[in-house]
Amino acid sequence: MNTQPKAIPTPPPAELGPARPRVESEEILRGNSAVEIDHAGQRYLLRVTRENKLILTK
Structure with a gap:
């Protein structure tokens, strides 16, 4: 039998954790x-x- 693993649904961004400061x-x-x-x-x-792009260099 050739069974494929079930895809795990990706949660929407709001459910990934607390929002980062902007x-x-x-x-x-x-x-x-x-x-x-x-x-x-x-x-x-x-x-x-x-x-008009940002570049961060060391």
Whole structure:
């Protein structure tokens, strides 16, 4: 017999757990095209590209 395992239904996103806090990028950038972020002793650069996308680099 060739039986396939039953697919487990994926719960909708609302049932995955508590919602994460959401912050608008304008709140972080404050009119700048890039900001430095210190995290765990490391410095990261968050910047906006010409295509208006965000890039986070170390």
